Amino acid sequence: MSSDLTTFSSLNQANEVSQLKVTHERNDIKRTAFLRTVTVINVICLLALAGCVSAPPGDVQVPGAPSAEEVAAEPTVPLETPKIPALSAIKDSAPRSLAGHYVAVGWSDLPGWQSDDMRNVWAVFMRNCGGLMRPTGGSLTTPARATPKVWQPVCAAAIETSTAPNPNDPASVRRFIQTYLQPWRIQSGTSAAVGTATGYYEPIVKGSRSQSGSNQWPLYTVPVDLLTIDLGAIYPELAGKRVRGKVVGNRVVPYESRAELTKGNRPPPAIVYVSDPVDNFFLQVQGSGRVMLTDGSGAGTTIRLAYADHNGHPYVSIGKWLADQGQLALAQTSMQNIRAWAQSNPGRVQEMLNANPAVVFFREEAIVDPSQGPKGAYAIPLVARRSIAVDPMFVPLGSPVFLATTMPASSEPLNRLMFAQDTGTAIRGAARADFYWGSGDAAGALAGRMKQKTQMWVLWPKAAGAPSAR
Numbered sequence: 001m002s003s004d005l006t007t008f009s010s011l012n013q014a015n016e017v018s019q020l021k022v023t024h025e026r027n028d029i030k031r032t033a034f035l036r037t038v039t040v041i042n043v044i045c046l047l048a049l050a051g052c053v054s055a056p057p058g059d060v061q062v063p064g065a066p067s068a069e070e071v072a073a074e075p076t077v078p079l080e081t082p083k084i085p086a087l088s089a090i091k092d093s094a095p096r097s098l099a100g101h102y103v104a105v106g107w108s109d110l111p112g113w114q115s116d117d118m119r120n121v122w123a124v125f126m127r128n129c130g131g132l133m134r135p136t137g138g139s140l141t142t143p144a145r146a147t148p149k150v151w152q153p154v155c156a157a158a159i160e161t162s163t164a165p166n167p168n169d170p171a172s173v174r175r176f177i178q179t180y181l182q183p184w185r186i187q188s189g190t191s192a193a194v195g196t197a198t199g200y201y202e203p204i205v206k207g208s209r210s211q212s213g214s215n216q217w218p219l220y221t222v223p224v225d226l227l228t229i230d231l232g233a234i235y236p237e238l239a240g241k242r243v244r245g246k247v248v249g250n251r252v253v254p255y256e257s258r259a260e261l262t263k264g265n266r267p268p269p270a271i272v273y274v275s276d277p278v279d280n281f282f283l284q285v286q287g288s289g290r291v292m293l294t295d296g297s298g299a300g301t302t303i304r305l306a307y308a309d310h311n312g313h314p315y316v317s318i319g320k321w322l323a324d325q326g327q328l329a330l331a332q333t334s335m336q337n338i339r340a341w342a343q344s345n346p347g348r349v350q351e352m353l354n355a356n357p358a359v360v361f362f363r364e365e366a367i368v369d370p371s372q373g374p375k376g377a378y379a380i381p382l383v384a385r386r387s388i389a390v391d392p393m394f395v396p397l398g399s400p401v402f403l404a405t406t407m408p409a410s411s412e413p414l415n416r417l418m419f420a421q422d423t424g425t426a427i428r429g430a431a432r433a434d435f436y437w438g439s440g441d442a443a444g445a446l447a448g449r450m451k452q453k454t455q456m457w458v459l460w461p462k463a464a465g466a467p468s469a470r
Contacts, residue, residue: 074385075371075438077123079167081159082130087152093138095147096469100394100430102184102458104466110183110457111404112415118170121417124386125173125400128419129155131380132398136470140239141230143377143423146398150464154180177417181459183402184467186394186430195431197405197454199447200389202374202439203282203289207274210296217280218270219291222309222361226255244312255311257357262350271305271364277349278339281318282444284360288374290367290439305362306374313357321355335448373436376422384438389422394430396469397421400459403433408449417459431456 107113132151157163157180165172186193208215225246232239245252261267272291274280283289287307293299319333327345328337342349365374373382376389378397388401395401399420407414418433427434431454437443458467 074120075383076120077127077371077383078369079123080126080130082126082133082155084129084133084152084155084159087149087156090133090149090152091135092147092149093136093470096140096144096396098144098393098396098467098469100458100467101187102466103187105183105185105457107178107183109185110402110415112413113402114174116416118173118417119168121170121386122165122167122173124383124419125177126158127380127383128398128400128421129158131378131421138470140232141242143392144396144469145378145392146396147464147468147470150461150468151398153463154461177400177459180462181400182462183457184460186456186458188430192455193430195429195433195454195456197403197433197435197450197452198426199408199435199437199450200286201437201443201447203279203286203444204302204440205274205276205279205283205289205291206294207272207291208293208295209272209298211270211273212295214275215273215294217274217277218267219272219274219280219283219305220261220268220359220361221271221363223255223268226309226311226361227252228309244310254313257311257313257354258359259354259357261311261359262354268361271362272303276339277353278335278342281353281356282335284358285315287360288362302367302370304365304367304374306365307360308363309361311357311359311361313359315358316356318352318355321352335444373439376436378421380421382421382436383419384436384443385416386418387421387436388418389424389427389434389436390420391428391430391432392420392423392469394432395420395456395458396467397423399467401433402457402459403435403454404456405433405435405452405454408446408452414452 129151132146132148132155134148136145136148158176163176165176167173188194206215207219211218226244227246229243229245229252231241231243243252245255247253256264272293274283274291275294283305288305290302290304292302317333319328319338320330322328322333322338322341323330327341342352345352373384373387376382376387388403390397390399390401397420401418401420402416403418404413404415406412418435422434422436424434433454433456435447435450437446437450460467
């Protein structure tokens with residue numbers, strides 16, 4: 001999920017717009033190019049104060065309840081003991097303001113807390129502790145993280161033999177969490193905040209390193225001429241806002257849209273070409289995915305494409321475009337129906353794709369452990385059914401969270417201990433969550449159906465008071 005998608009819509013306008021996956025910013029902006037853009041930035045910075053435009057995804061809603069095959073068991077995470085530094089060794093950075101309001105409650109106030117299966121929780125908790133102990137840089141351009149110093153005593157107790165639970169005993173794990181953590185209900189005014197839980201996943205598609213046969217749809221690496229400008233470096237009030245473009249002469253202009261990249265003579269280098277245009281599109285929507293190489297170099301292996309950057313244009317739903325064109329009813333714009341339309345209208349596929357000017361760029365990663373998910377904004381692998389994307393202005397990254405919602409397109413309760421390990425510009429608000437379902441078609445079917453009401457509780461060290469961030 002991404003967090004900083006401020007774009008050029010023209011040389012006289014910049015708006016923060018919604019994309020879907022976390023951004024990992026490039027740091028190779030040349031100072032000379034930056035200095036040439038100051039005059040343009042002055043105009044952009046003033047206009048960027050006007051507000052933001054949010055465009056949450058609308059192309060993956062699928063009606064109906066999940067089948068039994070789709071409701072698979074959560075994965076087993078290998079148990080690893082993280083290194084926990086001494087409290088005195090942790091360097092603190094300036095506090096970050098949070099927008100949330102929190103009320104301390106008892107464990108009995110968490111619906112379904114006692115029935116959550118804790119068999120695989122401890123390994124995720126320990127991995128999350130490793131993330132919590134990393135230094136915070138203090139930059140406002142990165143998502144707010146849970147304060148490391150307040151978590152050090154809890155994580156130190158988690159690795160100490162005399163205080164650590166038996167990882168194979170769910171009751172022991174639950175006792176440890178209840179002993180060291182305090183639930184804080186996220187509020188809206190005087191009552192519990194009620195938000196929305198959606199879902200996301202990691203697609204698995206087929207492709208090739210060469211453009212041949214059916215493999216015609218490129219997934220690009222980051223272009224060398226893509227320029228990312230941190231507006232907060234010029235105007236502190238715009239901290240966290242960025243624009244993307246490229247330098248032409250002594251001007252910064254918008255980077256090419258999807259249609260312009262497709263028609264251009266010098267497209268960015270492609271990592272792979274996939275066989276299905278809809279697969280290509282939804283892999284970009286999700287921000288990462290696995291590609292099974294079917295021929296040529298590396299045939300028979302599977303690689304991961306991880307989010308690297310984007311072209312700075314706003315996301316536009318191709319489902320809405322199909323509805324506006326009278327091709328599909330808006331309620332029927334599921335991935336399956338979009339794919340069927342593309343197969344029936346091959347001559348209009350590129351026109352459909354060009355309706356969304358946004359392009360995501362990737363970097364290739366080897367898959368060492370197929371059971372591990374892609375890395376989210378928290379920079380540790382996501383865990384199916386235990387990781388969520390949150391709004392870090394309300395839930396700092398790294399925080400354990402108790403989520404009370406329902407299964408996709410169902411009234412069946414889904415009450416679980418989760419870990420805030422990702423972000424997204426479509427994920428905004430006090431009790432807003434994006435539930436990571438895992439990899440593959442079954443996970444995608446569940447993710448596409450999910451749009452449920454939810455409540456959230458941040459689980460925080462007892463001795464530390466209310467949640468805080470760095």
